[in-house]
Amino acid sequence: MKEELKIRVVKGPDGVEFEVEPLRDYYCEAAPTVMPGAYIKIVEDMFNWARSESIWILGFGTGCGAIEMRPLMTPRFDAYRYGVQWRPTPRQANLFVISGYLSTKTLKRAIRAYEQMQSPKYVIGLGSCTINGGMYWDSYNTIKRLDDYLPVDLYIAGCMPRPEALLAGFMDMKKLIRAGRGEGANLYAENFEWYKANQKRVIHDWDMPDYNW
Amino acid sequence: MTQHAPFFTPDRSQYPTQKDDGTLDIDLASGKYLKLWQGPNHPGITGNMSVELTVCGDEVVEGKTHVGYLHRGFEKLMERRTFIQCFPIVCRICVPEPDFNEYCYAAAVEELAGIQSPVRSDWIRTLILEMGRINSYLMYLGGQAGALGLGIIGQWTTYVRDLMLDRFEELTGARIYHMFILPGGVRDGLPEGFDARMEETLREIERTLKDVYDVMFCNAVFKKRTVGLAVIDPALLESYGVTGPNARAAGVAKDVRKDQPYLVYPELNFEPVIGHDSDIYTRADVRRRDLLVSVDLIRQILDKMPRSGPLMATVPNVLHWKIPRGETYIRGECSRGEYGYYLVTDGSGYPRRVNVRGPSYTHAMALLERLIVNINIADVASLMVSLHTYPPEIER
Amino acid sequence: MRELHTRLGKLFPLGELTEQRTNLAFVSVPQEHLRALLLHLRDREGFTHLVLLTAVDWLEEGQFQLTYLLADRKNARDIGLRVMIPRDGATMQSIHELWPTAATYQRELREMFGIDFPGSPRVEEDFILEGWRDIPPYRRDFDTLKFAVENYSQRPGRETHDPATHMKQQLYPGEN
Numbered sequence: 099m100k101e102e103l104k105i106r107v108v109k110g111p112d113g114v115e116f117e118v119e120p121l122r123d124y125y126c127e128a129a130p131t132v133m134p135g136a137y138i139k140i141v142e143d144m145f146n147w148a149r150s151e152s153i154w155i156l157g158f159g160t161g162c163g164a165i166e167m168r169p170l171m172t173p174r175f176d177a178y179r180y181g182v183q184w185r186p187t188p189r190q191a192n193l194f195v196i197s198g199y200l201s202t203k204t205l206k207r208a209i210r211a212y213e214q215m216q217s218p219k220y221v222i223g224l225g226s227c228t229i230n231g232g233m234y235w236d237s238y239n240t241i242k243r244l245d246d247y248l249p250v251d252l253y254i255a256g257c258m259p260r261p262e263a264l265l266a267g268f269m270d271m272k273k274l275i276r277a278g279r280g281e282g283a284n285l286y287a288e289n290f291e292w293y294k295a296n297q298k299r300v301i302h303d304w305d306m307p308d309y310n311w
Numbered sequence: 312m313t314q315h316a317p318f319f320t321p322d323r324s325q326y327p328t329q330k331d332d333g334t335l336d337i338d339l340a341s342g343k344y345l346k347l348w349q350g351p352n353h354p355g356i357t358g359n360m361s362v363e364l365t366v367c368g369d370e371v372v373e374g375k376t377h378v379g380y381l382h383r384g385f386e387k388l389m390e391r392r393t394f395i396q397c398f399p400i401v402c403r404i405c406v407p408e409p410d411f412n413e414y415c416y417a418a419a420v421e422e423l424a425g426i427q428s429p430v431r432s433d434w435i436r437t438l439i440l441e442m443g444r445i446n447s448y449l450m451y452l453g454g455q456a457g458a459l460g461l462g463i464i465g466q467w468t469t470y471v472r473d474l475m476l477d478r479f480e481e482l483t484g485a486r487i488y489h490m491f492i493l494p495g496g497v498r499d500g501l502p503e504g505f506d507a508r509m510e511e512t513l514r515e516i517e518r519t520l521k522d523v524y525d526v527m528f529c530n531a532v533f534k535k536r537t538v539g540l541a542v543i544d545p546a547l548l549e550s551y552g553v554t555g556p557n558a559r560a561a562g563v564a565k566d567v568r569k570d571q572p573y574l575v576y577p578e579l580n581f582e583p584v585i586g587h588d589s590d591i592y593t594r595a596d597v598r599r600r601d602l603l604v605s606v607d608l609i610r611q612i613l614d615k616m617p618r619s620g621p622l623m624a625t626v627p628n629v630l631h632w633k634i635p636r637g638e639t640y641i642r643g644e645c646s647r648g649e650y651g652y653y654l655v656t657d658g659s660g661y662p663r664r665v666n667v668r669g670p671s672y673t674h675a676m677a678l679l680e681r682l683i684v685n686i687n688i689a690d691v692a693s694l695m696v697s698l699h700t701y702p703p704e705i706e707r
Numbered sequence: 708m709r710e711l712h713t714r715l716g717k718l719f720p721l722g723e724l725t726e727q728r729t730n731l732a733f734v735s736v737p738q739e740h741l742r743a744l745l746l747h748l749r750d751r752e753g754f755t756h757l758v759l760l761t762a763v764d765w766l767e768e769g770q771f772q773l774t775y776l777l778a779d780r781k782n783a784r785d786i787g788l789r790v791m792i793p794r795d796g797a798t799m800q801s802i803h804e805l806w807p808t809a810a811t812y813q814r815e816l817r818e819m820f821g822i823d824f825p826g827s828p829r830v831e832e833d834f835i836l837e838g839w840r841d842i843p844p845y846r847r848d849f850d851t852l853k854f855a856v857e858n859y860s861q862r863p864g865r866e867t868h869d870p871a872t873h874m875k876q877q878l879y880p881g882e883n
Contacts, residue, residue, distance in 0.1 A: 102339075158352040159359055161381065162406040162703065165487060168450075169476075172469040186354040203837045204351065204359060204380040211352050230862040233400055236391070236852040237384050238844055239836070242859045258487055300859065303838030379835035387844055387851050393874075422728070549755040552808045571730065571783045630875050639727050640758070640776055640785060653774065655763050666761040676811040706835045 100305050125307040130287040133217055135278070142278065149192070149218060150275040153268060156191035157184040158211055161198020163224040163258050175261045182268050188214040193271070196248070198258070199227035199240045205247060206301050212248055213309055217283040220275070222267060223253045232257055246296045249282035249289075326367055335373050337365055344372065349691060351380050357454065357695050360675070360702040366688060374683035374691075376676050382706040389665045394420055394494065395629040397662065402488045404667055405704045408447040410439050411645040412667070413492040415652035418573070419641045420494040423656050424627075424634045431620040432496035437574045438612045439482070439491060440643070441605045445516065446475050447646035448602040451699050455595050456527050458692040459536055464527050471519045474512045481505065496623035506613050513606050520599065528596060537591035541682045541694045545589065551681070552673035555648025557698060560597045561589035567644035579611050591697040598646075598699070633660050647671060647699045669704025676705070708732045708784065711752065719744050722789070733774075733787040738799070741790050745775065745805055753779045754786060757805075760812035762820045766847035769794045771822060775802075792822070801827035819845040 105119045136142040159167065170177040171184060185191040188211045200208060212221065223244045226232035231242035244250050251274060254267040274280050286293060290309070298304050325343050327335040337344055350361030359380040365373040385404055389397045401416045402409035414436055421428055428436075449472040453465030476486045481502050483489040491498050527533055543553060545561040558565040566583035568576045584600040586593035626632070634656040642651040648670030657663040679698060686694055712724040712734065722735030736744055748754040754777035763772040775788040792799055801824040803810040813824040814834045821843040824830050833839075842849050 156352070157354055161359070162403065162487075164358075165406050168453075168465075168469050169473055172466050172473070174470060174473050188352070199383060201380060201382050203382070206837070207351055207380070230865045231859075233403060234383050234388070236855050237388055238849075238851040238854045238858075239382050239384050242855070243862045246860050260486060296860070301838065302840055379833070379837065382835045384844060384851060387849075391851070550806055550808070552757055552806065565780065570780055630878060637727070638733060638774075638787070640731060640787065642758075649758070651758060653759060653761060653776065664761075664763040666759060668759040672811065673808045677808045681807075
């Protein structure tokens with residue numbers, strides 16, 4: 099465990115010493131909860147319509163697929179016209195595009211970033227390596243199957259997928275959301291134990307709280 | 312080297328002192344210092360890596376580079392693939408400029424197997440490498456401007472880079488990973504009408520670069536924030552293994568294309584671009600001018616290139632291809648510096664060991680950690696981009 | 708290169724010179740003379756640029772080969788120094804005072820091959836891997852496929868063929 103996560107005694111500005119247990123004191127312990135839809139269908143449909151029209155992507159390039167994001171932001175492909183845009187922080191984003199293979203070290207950061215995003219949130223797996231390992235099927239450091247660790251709504255196959263494929267993927271994502279099938283965050287909350295068990299099987303030095311948001 | 316007078320002298324009396332073993336005496340509990348992680352999820356980072364900053368006020372007192380987020384273990388994977396099966400995976404090592412992996416790997420295999428690649432394929436290889444260099448520099452210019460808030464440059468350069476990707480696509484069939492240069496030669500010749508379309512693209516690039524020069528390099532804000540910042544002392548170049556534009560900006564004409572010419576560079580007419588001030592501005596300027604050199608080189612290549620002849624040398628049956636015991640090192644000048652492959656064979660059908668020497672390996676680790684000290688937090692992104700580091704080639 | 712080798716041979720006990728190209732040669736050096744030779748090459752012969760430092764695992768012979776590749780830009784030549792060290796309890800002296808970048812290479816070798824470099828800065832810290840509990844992955848006796856199958860869940864339905872054997876079986880059944 100890291101030095102800064104260990105239990106320690108801290109002296110406050112008023113001279114009083116007290117004990118700090120970072121994992122318990124600095125993070126919220128509450129597990130994620132399932133968010134039910136609105137009671138009236140038409141309201142939920144309107145929410146879904148609004149959600150589908152404002153897909154904000156977390157700008158975290160986890161793998162090589164991130165290089166095709168840049169053309170999407172520029173006038174030639176221009177994803178902004180579909181309401182798709184990139185945000186620098188997880189707090190402002192609702193779509194996490196896992197752009198390619200995830201090494202175990204990045205998986206740890208990806209899980210934290212995903213958990214910090216606000217519900218409802220969606221995950222797109224980009225590239226063959228998120229689907230079944232792709233080129234790195236025998237590598238000792240990359241995960242082979244993303245949906246064991248994060249609830250994936252959509253996969254875009256290819257190595258690497260063209261910007262047009264990404265645009266088509268975003269269009270499909272919109273359809274899913276509008277049909278009310280973008281339930282990744284609820285799936286994650288329902289099967290929280292299972293996801294955590296999978297994650298901990300791969301990440302050996304688990305030195306963070308189970309759910310930190 | 313011109314010395315720029317600082318606007319003010321920061322009060323550094325609170326800064327940590329050195330301990331006996333050379334490390335800094337940083338006591339986080341004292342409240343004087345703050346630990347700040349830049350990356351991996353951060354807009355001001357070049358790719359998926361992170362820098363652990365310890366700051367005092369808004370100045371960095373210590374920076375540690377952390378890599379490994381993109382490690383896939385290529386060097387291990389290649390040990391269990393035959394020589395031809397290694398060829399499609401090597402380009403994945405470096406995303407923005409994958410062709411150097413293909414070239415260095417192919418050249419290393421050819422040398423150990425005693426194969427001579429045909430002359431025409433050498434010309435096409437040179438063409439592809441120069442096209443890749445242009446791509447990489449265009450991305451760099453966008454990133455360097457973006458790190459200082461000039462978003463428009465990124466829009467322009469990404470647009471012309473897309474045009475160049477179109478040329479790649481008609482030549483190789485792929486935008487990013489081309490898988491074109493394989494041991495023995497190249498896959499195909501130039502398509503019909505390629506020269507004319509290439510000329511059009513090159514003109515567009517030159518036009519854009521003129522605008523970039525006006526908007527970025529003559530911009531007062533850009534100048535104020537980059538001139539005189541993060542100077543690499545020319546005396547450090549050798550001990551820190553600095554190569555490529557970073558070294559050329561310090562006034563040393565280090566260019567593998569001239570020092571140890573490979574492929575058809577001896578037949579091309581060019582001079583390495585040199586800067587003098589070795590700061591961020593000079594490094595950006597050296598790359599801009601180097602880009603124009605590459606544009607000129609592509610014109611020369613298309614002009615002098617033989618249009619007929621074989622594209623592939625005779626290669627033994629790839630399934631029974633065994634290469635006798637030996638070791639070699641092949642280097643090339645990529646847009647960031649010296650790219651090299653160290654290949655060891657042991658007489659079997661698989662490489663014994665492959666080691667990839669990416670220029671970022673030295674630039675992003677030891678050099679960055681040295682330069683980052685006493686830099687403002689706001690300038691860290693600019694400094695990192697100016698060294699032009701790509702994390703995947705550090706950790707492979 | 709030959710001339711350089713004879714000149715150096717008078718000062719250091721060197722092995723045979725392997726001339727790979729006219730401007731690239733490899734030579735074996737005993738472990739204890741490496742540091743002096745590196746200093747000599749750097750300060751007297753103009754090999755100022757440490758291109759790379761890496762290791763090769765000769766599992767059958769029970770040895771690691773460390774390769775120090777130095778470049779002399781003025782004369783456009785490279786020399787690779789091969790140092791053989793025993794595989795068990797592999798240790799090597801650190802050269803980070805000669806080239807600060809060597810510290811990075813040594814960190815990687817320590818993590819990926821398990822070769823220790825006492826005194827090298829931050830050599831104990833994690834470099835690329837995080838929470839690694841197996842044997843160092845670049846060693847020849849580490850099987851990456853076995854590790855991947857055991858540790859990561861695979862998608863059912865995917866057929867995987869070992870690239871090394873599959874094509875041969877397809878095209879030349881019966882041969883190995």
